[in-house]
Amino acid sequence: MPPNYLKIAGGTVYDPRHGVDGQVRDLWIADGKIVDAPRDSKVRPSKTIDAAGLVVMPGGVDMHCHIAGPKVNVARKMRPEEKRVAPPVERTATTHSGTMGSVPSTFATGYKYAGMGYTSAFDAAIPPLAARHAHEEFADTPCIDKGFYLLVGNNQYIMRAIQEREPARLKAFLGWLLSAAGGYAPKIVNPGGVEVWKQHPSGNVDDLDTRVDYFDVTPRGIIRGIAQAADELKLPHRVHIHCNNLGLPGNWTTTLETMKALEGFGGHLTHIQFHSYGGGSGDEDTFNSKVVPLADYVNAHSNLTVDVGQVLFGETTSMTGDSPLGYYLSNVYKTKWFSAETEMESGCGIAPIEYKNKNLINALQWAIGLEWFLLVDDPWRVVMSTDHPNGGSFLAYPQIIRLLMDRTWRRDALASVHPLVRERSTLADLDREYSLYEICIITRAAPAKILGLDHKGHLGPGADADITIYTPDDNPQTMFELPRFVIKGGQVIVEQGELRESTFGKTLHVTPDYDKDVEADIAKWFEDYYSIRFRNYPVGEEYLHEHETVPCQ
Amino acid sequence: MPDKKPSTPAAPSIVADVACTGCGCVCDDIDLVVESGRIAEARRACTLGEAWFIGQADPSPPACLIEGQQAELADGIDRAAQILASARYPLFYGLRHTSSEAQQAAASLADVVGGILDTPTSTHHGPWGVSFQGVGEVTSSLGEVANRGDLIIFWGVDPVVSHPRHFERYSLFPKGMFVPRGRQDRTVVVVDVERTASADEADLFLEVPRHRDFEALWTLRALAADCQLEPQQVLEATGRPLADWQNLMDRMKRARFGVIFFGTGLAMTEGKHLNSEALLAVVREMNAHTRFVAKTMRGPGNVTGAENVLAWRTGFSFAVNLARGYPRFNPGEYSADDVLARGEADAAVIVQCDVSEDFGDQARRHLAAIPHVVIDHRPTETTRAATVAFHTATAGIHTGGTVYRMDDVPLPLRPALASPLEGDLEILERIEMRVRQLQSSAAS
Ligand code: SF4
Numbered sequence: 003m004p005p006n007y008l009k010i011a012g013g014t015v016y017d018p019r020h021g022v023d024g025q026v027r028d029l030w031i032a033d034g035k036i037v038d039a040p041r042d043s044k045v046r047p048s049k050t051i052d053a054a055g056l057v058v059m060p061g062g063v064d065m066h067c068h069i070a071g072p073k074v075n076v077a078r079k080m081r082p083e084e085k086r087v088a089p090p091v092e093r094t095a096t097t098h099s100g101t102m103g104s105v106p107s108t109f110a111t112g113y114k115y116a117g118m119g120y121t122s123a124f125d126a127a128i129p130p131l132a133a134r135h136a137h138e139e140f141a142d143t144p145c146i147d148k149g150f151y152l153l154v155g156n157n158q159y160i161m162r163a164i165q166e167r168e169p170a171r172l173k174a175f176l177g178w179l180l181s182a183a184g185g186y187a188p189k190i191v192n193p194g195g196v197e198v199w200k201q202h203p204s205g206n207v208d209d210l211d212t213r214v215d216y217f218d219v220t221p222r223g224i225i226r227g228i229a230q231a232a233d234e235l236k237l238p239h240r241v242h243i244h245c246n247n248l249g250l251p252g253n254w255t256t257t258l259e260t261m262k263a264l265e266g267f268g269g270h271l272t273h274i275q276f277h278s279y280g281g282g283s284g285d286e287d288t289f290n291s292k293v294v295p296l297a298d299y300v301n302a303h304s305n306l307t308v309d310v311g312q313v314l315f316g317e318t319t320s321m322t323g324d325s326p327l328g329y330y331l332s333n334v335y336k337t338k339w340f341s342a343e344t345e346m347e348s349g350c351g352i353a354p355i356e357y358k359n360k361n362l363i364n365a366l367q368w369a370i371g372l373e374w375f376l377l378v379d380d381p382w383r384v385v386m387s388t389d390h391p392n393g394g395s396f397l398a399y400p401q402i403i404r405l406l407m408d409r410t411w412r413r414d415a416l417a418s419v420h421p422l423v424r425e426r427s428t429l430a431d432l433d434r435e436y437s438l439y440e441i442c443i444i445t446r447a448a449p450a451k452i453l454g455l456d457h458k459g460h461l462g463p464g465a466d467a468d469i470t471i472y473t474p475d476d477n478p479q480t481m482f483e484l485p486r487f488v489i490k491g492g493q494v495i496v497e498q499g500e501l502r503e504s505t506f507g508k509t510l511h512v513t514p515d516y517d518k519d520v521e522a523d524i525a526k527w528f529e530d531y532y533s534i535r536f537r538n539y540p541v542g543e544e545y546l547h548e549h550e551t552v553p554c555q
Numbered sequence: 556m557p558d559k560k561p562s563t564p565a566a567p568s569i570v571a572d573v574a575c576t577g578c579g580c581v582c583d584d585i586d587l588v589v590e591s592g593r594i595a596e597a598r599r600a601c602t603l604g605e606a607w608f609i610g611q612a613d614p615s616p617p618a619c620l621i622e623g624q625q626a627e628l629a630d631g632i633d634r635a636a637q638i639l640a641s642a643r644y645p646l647f648y649g650l651r652h653t654s655s656e657a658q659q660a661a662a663s664l665a666d667v668v669g670g671i672l673d674t675p676t677s678t679h680h681g682p683w684g685v686s687f688q689g690v691g692e693v694t695s696s697l698g699e700v701a702n703r704g705d706l707i708i709f710w711g712v713d714p715v716v717s718h719p720r721h722f723e724r725y726s727l728f729p730k731g732m733f734v735p736r737g738r739q740d741r742t743v744v745v746v747d748v749e750r751t752a753s754a755d756e757a758d759l760f761l762e763v764p765r766h767r768d769f770e771a772l773w774t775l776r777a778l779a780a781d782c783q784l785e786p787q788q789v790l791e792a793t794g795r796p797l798a799d800w801q802n803l804m805d806r807m808k809r810a811r812f813g814v815i816f817f818g819t820g821l822a823m824t825e826g827k828h829l830n831s832e833a834l835l836a837v838v839r840e841m842n843a844h845t846r847f848v849a850k851t852m853r854g855p856g857n858v859t860g861a862e863n864v865l866a867w868r869t870g871f872s873f874a875v876n877l878a879r880g881y882p883r884f885n886p887g888e889y890s891a892d893d894v895l896a897r898g899e900a901d902a903a904v905i906v907q908c909d910v911s912e913d914f915g916d917q918a919r920r921h922l923a924a925i926p927h928v929v930i931d932h933r934p935t936e937t938t939r940a941a942t943v944a945f946h947t948a949t950a951g952i953h954t955g956g957t958v959y960r961m962d963d964v965p966l967p968l969r970p971a972l973a974s975p976l977e978g979d980l981e982i983l984e985r986i987e988m989r990v991r992q993l994q995s996s997a998a999s
């Protein structure tokens with residue numbers, strides 16, 4: 003029996019992984035995967051999508067967003083005022099209802115990603131102790147494949163292993179933790195700084211060499227230690243780093259030092275926009291862009307990749323595993339503030355926030371994000387993100403695409419923001435325009451590659467049949483906002499922005515090989531310090547539902 | 556779905572590390588000794604926990620009653636679905652003694668039929684929920700308190716009675732990383748309207764007259780900001796001399812990691828959400844001086860899970876109205892007790908919750924007058940009066956799933972016994988399936 007083929011006929015195909023730049027091709031799909039065209043020319047597909055004149059790309063991959071777990075859910079509870087005025091997501095015969103605002107409910111999140119042509123998304127900050135919760139929300143987030151990164155940069159077991167100079171124990175623990183929690187990658191957030199915050203009023207670290215009390219380690223040591231362990235475990239996405247001093251004037255030197263602290267190990271620096279500021283600390287009048295020297299360093303060091311964390315003007319919610327940052331923001335913006343520490347592991351801060359185009363700092367943040375897109379030479383190493391919802395909603399991606407593809411529109415936008423931005427950043431001088439091919443790289447091909455997802459972000463045989471088909475338009479924002487078709491795992495789920503079918507979507511996770519001898523020591527650690535039993539910590543397979551282990555290699 | 560039903564062996568066996576849902580502490584270190592199909596012993600459980608585990612040994616009630624008469628389960632499912640499919644404004648309430656998986660199924664059903672969806676949060680912690688939305692909250696997991704807390708304040712809560720192992724596991728006695736000598740390294744303060752059993756364990760007990768919580772907390776806020784206060788005014792407002800509050804504030808500022816645990820004693824007295832708002836504000840402001848967190852003490856069952864499930868599925872954690880086809884939120888207006896008391900709901904589904912404790916007379920009278928479905932793990936007044944009643948297996952005893960501790964830490968339930976009864980999850984899913992059939996045949 004030949005398989006049930008779906009054929010996408012005659013589309014203008016973009017598949018950067020295979021160097022395909024807008025060529026007219028047919029795609030064949032069977033059993034949820036892209037396959038070679040059948041040899042026997044008499045074989046007919048059971049369904050054909052006529053894509054003549056349409057643009058065909060792999061489904062979008064969001065490698066850094068906040069869509070599930072305790073922090074996101076608290077933000078939902080905390081912001082009814084936003085949800086009341088947002089357009090509702092109504093129930094249909096095949097879909098559940100939901101709410102929007104900057105932190106949409108789970109079903110709404112899945113539908114909206116799919117509606118925009120994104121078929122995979124990764125939550126960037128889950129406390130391992132709450133992994134079970136994140137998986138429960140994932141089970142209620144349809145249409146997209148998803149995974150999450152585990153907060154490890156202030157994990158006390160890891161800090162102790164570094165303090166005691168036991169890299170093998172660190173490595174084994176990291177392997178155990180990722181497996182036990184069903185996580186995808188290790189995430190470092192303000193390494194050491196959250197632990198200092200837990201110990202001292204308004205506490206934080208100043209730079210990479212500040213010593214953390216009690217554990218006697220430094221942020222540099224934490225970054226270096228975890229990067230090495232991740233490398234030895236051969237994790238598909240080595241380590242995802244939110245640097246120290248996020249948002250503070252003058253933080254660019256910390257960011258540069260973080261890049262150096264990796265000592266050549268692979269590392270991804272996230273929402274780099276928030277970490278690229280010049281100026282004196284505490285002196286907002288000198289705030290300026292330092293993208294040029296940082297992008298130069300990234301351009302010259304192939305072990306580094308970044309996503310941007312673009313800021314959009316308007317109201318949103320800031321949510322972070324960086325507790326001292328949450329405190330700082332809530333004091334700056336004089337807003338309500340949520341903070342929660344998770345024992346042995348991490349912190350969390352949430353505050354409403356508004357970016358205004360006439361505010362110099364906010365306007366500079368906006369410009370700095372765009373500079374990053376335009377100053378990294380190799381699009382395979384810079385990824386689209388808003389750090390949803392921190393810089394703005396993921397739904398702003400089409401708008402950012404237009405800013406990158408249309409320099410006239412970008413200039414007009416620049417003219418509408420605080421005038422000093424032209425002096426304090428290089429944005430006015432940047433003429434670069436992204437091509438569709440490059441947009442395809444930064445929104446799907448590159449994030450898939452950086453995540454080590456061999457079966458995503460491209461259209462070669464063996465890839466998941468996650469495909470987005472767009473109607474070309476002179477305005478790229480229009481084009482990317484309203485895909486003609488979205489295909490998830492070989493099923494057409496969206497037509498002209500309307501959800502046709504709600505698929506489940508699978509959970510992507512890793513199960514690295516690690517030295518099992520470590521478990522006795524971890525069990526003892528749990529007995530001494532955790533408030534739950536060791537045996538109740540690992541997340542059972544029943545929480546993973548449809549899932550796939552991505553190999554470590 | 557995590558829902559394994561082990562076969563019951565004859566020889567005594569031990570199911571280890573079971574989570575207890577007898578109160579919001581959700582102690583997960585209980586060893587259950589199972590003998591001839593019943594729980595003979597619940598090791599490490601407190602008396603409340605023992606009552607929860609061992610009280611389950613009753614013979615199984617009938618799986619389904621229609622108007623008080625024993626009925627086939629399938630008929631009960633059908634009748635329940637008919638009630639919901641023809642209701643204009645159905646109400647869903649409860650979700651206390653169940654897994655978050657079943658809570659998801661209930662939320663799904665409420666969405667499909669478009670009703671009110673509400674939980675005991677509304678009746679017990681609604682004011683807290685509202686003040687949380689106003690000022691936020693600075694909080695932590697209970698293990699942080701165990702490892703760091705050196706000043707522990709209980710305000711309007713008597714854990715010795717309501718949360719018997721709280722002291723042992725989280726707040727007083729654990730020898731933690733930064734408080735290695737346990738109790739000796741901590742100062743314990745109880746604030747309440749009368750001397751309680753917990754007050755006897757405290758280093759300092761502050762008796763405050765009824766309905767003066769707000770004034771007391773406001774005094775602390777002022778002292779935190781070093782405001783000069785008029786002693787006579789403070790005495791009149793709070794019933795205690797200024798020096799007592801100054802003494803407490805000095806301790807709070809000296810603490811390295813302070814915590815205030817508060818209960819319904821604070822949230823539901825006069826002033827309601829102003830009380831909890833004042834408390835959350837004091838705790839927030841203390842962070843200018845030291846580290847300080849607050850934590851509400853939740854009662855039995857999985858109320859915290861229900862809040863989480865409702866929040867991620869609808870965006871709102873209680874008092875949700877799905878009648879227009881999408882979620883709306885308005886505590887008071889859409890709270891179950893009010894919706895019933897105003898006579899608005901024309902059908903109801905009560906899931907795993909004894910409403911005699913939660914609803915006022917008027918609400919209960921209206922409930923009795925409308926067709927309603929009750930899903931419970933044990934026979935109660937409510938199941939007996941129901942139009943359709945389902946008796947189910949018990950979450951955490953017979954079925955698995957997830958429970959959320961009062962600090963949002965999710966824990967697995969480990970079933971120790973088999974039950975001939977269906978779980979509530981299955982019942983809810985079957986009702987939804989039948990409702991969808993009825994809806995689509997009505998549409999075509
Ligand atoms: S303290 Fe609460 S959770 Fe712990 S055993 Fe007692 S009733 Fe159960």
Ligand SMILES: [Zn+2]
Nearest residue numbers: 066067126389
């Ligand atoms: Zn982020």
